[in-house]
Amino acid sequence: MSVEQHKEINRRIVEALNARDYDALDQWFAPDVLAHHPYGPPMQGRDEMKRFMKMARVAFPDLRLSTHEMVGEGDTLITKYVAEGTHQGDYMGVPASGKPVRFAGVQILRFANGKIVDDWEIWDQLGMMQQMGLLPAPTSPPGGPPPAA
DSSP states (O other), X not given: OOHHHHHHHHXXXXXXXXXXXXXXXXXXXXXXXXXXXXXSSOEESHHHHHHHHHHHHHHSTTOEEEEEEEEEETTEEEXXXXXXXXOOSOBTTBOXXXXXXXXXXXXXXXXXXXXXXXXXXXXXXXXXXXXXXXXXXXXXXXXXXXXXX
């Protein structure tokens, strides 16, 4: 498959997730896909991935993903995305805050035989927790306040 085909698959995955069509994921993810995420051990298999995605949808029922950049080489595709939603249900033990969240993430997908076999993902968990009211937001830019003029 070409990089352009990988990009098209990723666009269709985002469309399916935004439409809550989790069964459509079966056509693009290998049954034994290994998903690496920042919140715990890797998830083994697309059924486990789909369970997590559904759980996230309960916590953020209006969740929307948008792709901002895709770069690929060979069997690998790297995507920069933004997720937006409202924290309206329990999320990994955190009760609903009712607050909107917007965070960026990066996903690295590896394809084999036309299916995604590895999914590496990282997103701005700190910013997400701050927006949910779990942690204080910084009062000055990283590195401290700007120097005096």
